[in-house]
Amino acid sequence: MIAAILVALLTYFLFSLFQKRHEIQKFLHVRRICIQEFDKVKGPPAVPIFGTTWYFKSDPVEMIKQAQQWFVEYTIAPDSNGLLKFWMGPVPVVSICRGEIAKPVFDSSTNITKSSQYRKLKEWIGDGLLISTGPKWRSRRKMLTQTFHFAVLKEYHKTFASQGKILVDVLRLRANNTYSFDIMPYIKRCTLDIICGEYEMVLFQDRGPKTSETAMGCSISSQMGSNDKYVESVKRLSELVWNYEKAPLYWLKPIWYLFGNGFEFDRLVKLTTDFTRDVIDKRKEELKLHESEPSDKKLAFLDYLLKSQKDHPEILTDEGIREEVDTFMFEGHDTTSSGITFAIWFLGQYPEYQQRVQDEMDEIFGDDYDRHPNSEDIQRMVYLEQCIKETLRLTPPVPFISRQLEEDVLIRKDYNRAKFLKLDFLAHPTKSPVLLPAGMNIMINIITIMKDARYFERPYEFFPEHFEPERVNAREAFAYVPFSAGPRNCIGQKFALLEEKVVLSWIFRNFTVTSMTKYPEELPIPELILKPQFGTQVLLKNRRKF
Numbered sequence: 001m002i003a004a005i006l007v008a009l010l011t012y013f014l015f016s017l018f019q020k021r022h023e024i025q026k027f028l029h030v031r032r033i034c035i036q037e038f039d040k041v042k043g044p045p046a047v048p049i050f051g052t053t054w055y056f057k058s059d060p061v062e063m064i065k066q067a068q069q070w071f072v073e074y075t076i077a078p079d080s081n082g083l084l085k086f087w088m089g090p091v092p093v094v095s096i097c098r099g100e101i102a103k104p105v106f107d108s109s110t111n112i113t114k115s116s117q118y119r120k121l122k123e124w125i126g127d128g129l130l131i132s133t134g135p136k137w138r139s140r141r142k143m144l145t146q147t148f149h150f151a152v153l154k155e156y157h158k159t160f161a162s163q164g165k166i167l168v169d170v171l172r173l174r175a176n177n178t179y180s181f182d183i184m185p186y187i188k189r190c191t192l193d194i195i196c197g198e199y200e201m202v203l204f205q206d207r208g209p210k211t212s213e214t215a216m217g218c219s220i221s222s223q224m225g226s227n228d229k230y231v232e233s234v235k236r237l238s239e240l241v242w243n244y245e246k247a248p249l250y251w252l253k254p255i256w257y258l259f260g261n262g263f264e265f266d267r268l269v270k271l272t273t274d275f276t277r278d279v280i281d282k283r284k285e286e287l288k289l290h291e292s293e294p295s296d297k298k299l300a301f302l303d304y305l306l307k308s309q310k311d312h313p314e315i316l317t318d319e320g321i322r323e324e325v326d327t328f329m330f331e332g333h334d335t336t337s338s339g340i341t342f343a344i345w346f347l348g349q350y351p352e353y354q355q356r357v358q359d360e361m362d363e364i365f366g367d368d369y370d371r372h373p374n375s376e377d378i379q380r381m382v383y384l385e386q387c388i389k390e391t392l393r394l395t396p397p398v399p400f401i402s403r404q405l406e407e408d409v410l411i412r413k414d415y416n417r418a419k420f421l422k423l424d425f426l427a428h429p430t431k432s433p434v435l436l437p438a439g440m441n442i443m444i445n446i447i448t449i450m451k452d453a454r455y456f457e458r459p460y461e462f463f464p465e466h467f468e469p470e471r472v473n474a475r476e477a478f479a480y481v482p483f484s485a486g487p488r489n490c491i492g493q494k495f496a497l498l499e500e501k502v503v504l505s506w507i508f509r510n511f512t513v514t515s516m517t518k519y520p521e522e523l524p525i526p527e528l529i530l531k532p533q534f535g536t537q538v539l540l541k542n543r544r545k546f
Contacts, residue, residue, distance in 0.1 A: 026439055027091075027439070029439070030092075030437050030438075030439035030440050031090075031092055033435070033437040033440075034092040034094075034437065034440060035092070037434055037435050037436070037437075038085050038092065040081070040432060040434045041081065041083045041084070041085040041094060041434060042073075042074040042075075042077070042080060042083075042084065042085065043070070043074055043084050043085035043086050044070050044074070044086060046086065046087040049089065049090060049248075050089060050248060051086070051087025051088055051089045051090060051091070051248070052086035052087045052088070053087075053088060053089060053246060053247065053248055056246060060525035060526075060533065061523050061525060061533055063525075064523045064524075064525060064526070065523070070084060071084065071097060071445075071448050075097040075098070075448070081101075081411065081434060082096070082097050082098035082101045083095065083096060083097065083101065083411065083434060084097055084445075088117075088245075088248065088441075089248030089251070090248075091116075091441060092440065092441075093402075093440075093441045093442065093443055094434075094436060094440070094442050094443070095400070095442070095443040095444075095445045096442060096443070096444050096445060096449075097445045097448045097449060098449060098452065099449045099452065099455075099476055099477075099478030099479045099480075099481060100476055100478055101411055102444050102449065102478060102481075102485075103478050104409055104411075105403060105405075105409060105442065105444065105486075106444075106478060106481070106484070106485040106486035106488075107485075107486045107487075108407075108409075108486070108487075109487050110406050110407050111403055111405050111406050111407060111409065112133055112137065112403070112406075112487060112488045113133040113134075113403060113404045113405075113406055114130075114131050114133065114401075114402065114403060114404070115402040115403055115404040115441040115442075115443075116404065116441065117245050117402045117441065118130075118131050118402065120240075120241045120244045120245065120265075121241050121528065123265075123269065124237055124241065124265075124269050124272070124326075124330075125323065125326040125327050125330055126319070126322065126323030126326055126327070127323055128140070128323035128324045128326060128327035128328075129141060129144060129324060129327055129491065130327045130331060131327075132323075139315070140324065141491065143304075143308060144301075144304075144324065144491060145491060146304065147300060147301045147304045148491060148492060148494060148495055152300060153494055153495060153498055154375060155300070156300075156495065156498065156499075157372075157373070157374065157375060157378070157498070157502065158372070159194055160194060160498065160499050160502035160503065161372035161373055161502055161506075162372070163190050163193050163194045163223070163503075164190070164502050164503045164505070164506035164507075165370070165372065165506060166190070166193070166223050167186060167187075167190040167223065167503065167506065167507070168506050168507065168510050168511075170186060170223055171183070171186060171507070171510075171511065171540060172510070172542065174540060175511060175540040175541060175542045176540070176541060176542055177539070177540075179539075180516045180537040180538055180539050181537065181538070182535035182536055182537055183341065183344060183536050183538050183540075184337065184341045184531075184532065184535055184536045185231070185535075186223075187337045187340050187341050187344075187503075188231050188333065188334070188337040189222040189223045189228075189231060190222075190223055190337075190503060191332070191333040191334075191336045191337040191340070191499070191503075192222045192230070192231060192329075192333040193222045193223050194332075194333070194336075194499060195328065195329055195332040195333045196222070196279060196329070196333075229271065230271070230272060230275050233268045233271050233272050234272065234330060234333075234334060236264075236268055237265065237268050237269065237272065238334070238527045238528040238529060239527055240261055240264065240265050240268075241265075241527075241528055242526070242527040242528060243261070244256065244261070272326070273322065273326060276322055276325050276326050276329060277322060279302075279325065279329075280302065280306075280318075280321060280322065280325055283302050283303070283306065284306060287303065287306060301325075301328060302321075302325060305321045305324060305325070306321070309321060328492070331492065332492060332495075332496075334397070334528075334529045335397035335398065335496065335529055336397075336496050336499050336500060338395070338397040338529050338530055338531060339388065339391060339392055339397055339496065339500050340499075340500050340503055340504060341532065341536050342391045342394075342395040342524070342530075342532075342536075343387060343388055343391040343500065343504055344504070344507065344513055344515075344536065344538065345515050345517075345519070345532065345536050345538070346387070346390075346391055346394070346462045346515075346519065347387060347508070347513060348513035348514050348515030348538055349462070349515045349518055349519065350462060353387060353462070353464055354508065354512070354513065356383050357383060357384050357387060357504075357508045358508050358509070358512070358543070360380075360381060360382070360383050360384060361381075361384075361505060361508055361509040362509075363380075364377050364380050364381070364505075365377070365509055369509060369510055369543075369544045373502055373505055377505075378498065378501055378502065378505075381501050381505060383464065384501060384504060384505060384508075385467075385497070385501060386464040386465070386466075386467040386468070387464045388497065388500050388501065388504065389464075389466075389467045389480075389482075390462055390463060390464045390466055390467060391462075392482035393450045393451075393456070393466065393480060393482065394450075394451075394460075394462060394519070395447075395524050395530055396446050396447055396450065396482040396530065397482075397529050397530055398446060398482075398484075398528075398529065398530070399445075399446055399447040399526050399530050400443050400444060400445050400446055400447065400526075401443070401444050401446065401484055402441060402442065402443045402444070403441070403442055403444070404439065404440070404441055404442075405436060405437065405438050405439060405440050405441075405442060406438055407438050408435060408436065408437055408438050409435075409436040409442075410433050410434070410435055410436075411433060411434040411435075411436060412433050444484075446481055446482065446484070447530075449478070449479065449481060450479070450480055450481065450482065452479055454479075455475045455476060455479040455480075456479075457471075460520065462519065483496075509543070510542065510543055510544055511540045511541060511542060511543060512540070512541045512543055513538050513539070513540060514538060514539040514541075515536070515537070515538055516537035516538060516539065517532075517534070517536075517537060522534070
């Protein structure tokens with residue numbers, strides 16, 4: 001039996017080599033150049049076949065500590081060039097750990113292709129805006145930019161406000177208890193309802209139904225306990241994709257399925273894509289019922305996609321719509337829920353910062369705990385925005401991004417900017433430029449870029465004053481990149497910031513939060529999206545007297 005399995009694996013391996021012989025030739029050429037250039041870059045040890053992954057810690061928290069140790073050891077040393085080399089199996093990768101070094105990649109209109117590390121994610125959400133490249137990405141980006149127009153975002157205020165109010169009503173049932181609970185699932189359901197659609201539910205008999213339009217425009221009522229399967233499926237898929245990428249043996253399809261991961265992945269992908277198709281079909285039916293009604297409003301995300309398909313069916317197919325909706329559903333609810341949850345966690349650790357946020361809310365709303373925030377209210381939430389930005393600096397939902405270079409990049413480094421901060425140990429020239437050849441995979445390490453001591457006074461602490469205007473103006477533009485930067489930055493970043501401000505304003509207007517775990521004693525763990533290791537255990541106390 002074992003012999004038969006080994007023969008089957010060997011046959012599959014040889015057949016795969018033959019099929020991909022041209023790709024292998026290109027890979028070996030790139031690898032040869034990388035080996036020459038790697039003499040100029042520091043990094044942890046590697047072993048044949050498994051590369052640096054052989055030394056990866058299996059425990060997620062230990063792996064984070066290991067990565068931090070490598071970052072300090074290899075990229076902050078006086079003779080470092082801000083680059084870190086490692087091997088993902090036989091694949092050479094350079095991690096860029098300084099914002100100004102990442103600038104030529106961020107700014108490039110050519111080096112926009114995502115690396116092979118996104119291949120499993122592509123099987124899940126498809127070739128949408130997150131993963132596509134070339135003409136397809138450019139045309140979709142241009143088309144979808146209109147759905148995040150200021151006028152459209154203004155329409156979303158009502159949605160954010162109504163779903164935030166529902167969240168507060170649900171959380172109130174957990175307030176004033178003596179035992180803690182994990183708040184993250186509640187936040188995830190709220191952000192999913194914000195993305196997915198019209199909510200119509202009578203929560204209490206003395207209140208009328210709440211109705212609002214959202215990005216997708218169909219009802220799922222996640223906050224009332226529906227569609228937990230989708231939320232749990234996204235969580236598990238993220239784990240599976242992360243496990244796949246960090247274990248090169250899983251890249252062999254038979255092994256991926258032999259351990260059962262492949263079958264589970266396929267089942268969950270079907271569940272989530274079926275859910276997405278159902279959302280699309282429901283919205284199509286609703287639009288048919290109202291297609292004769294005139295409207296001068298800017299179209300929201302899904303409505304705009306459906307209209308574009310109707311006008312240009314040859315450009316945007318049903319599968320194309322599914323790809324973009326799956327992308328927006330995943331990114332739109334999972335990343336914002338991460339940002340909101342970590343903001344609650346940090347403010348629950350620092351009563352002095354939380355009090356300033358609450359004072360700001362009281363100044364805006366007085367003792368009215370039920371009024372929905374409007375545009376003017378949101379603009380006045382200055383300190384809350386500083387806290388959100390500091391949260392995204394310490395715990396960016398997407399801690400790193402990966403690209404495959406389409407053209408060579410020559411890294412030249414000058415640390416002279418460090419001198420004005422009196423960090424002389426960082427003020428050194430690069431010994432020689434480093435060539436990153438076309439075809440190479442690079443990783444832009446967002447989470448380490450934003451802990452640069454040259455630009456942040458307390459790089460490893462939660463300190464909202466990092467985002468006072470004078471400090472922001474003194475910083476390098478690429479020192480803070482939670483939404484990436486350049487042509488391929490996050491198209492929904494204004495949507496996300498607006499959503500986080502509105503939802504958090506509801507929470508801190510109504511509750512005082514106490515976090516049961518502390519940073520950095522408990523570290524977030526990376527998957528596709530950064531998340532708390534054991535959930536976010538909090539105690540809530542009502543500020544409102546009933």
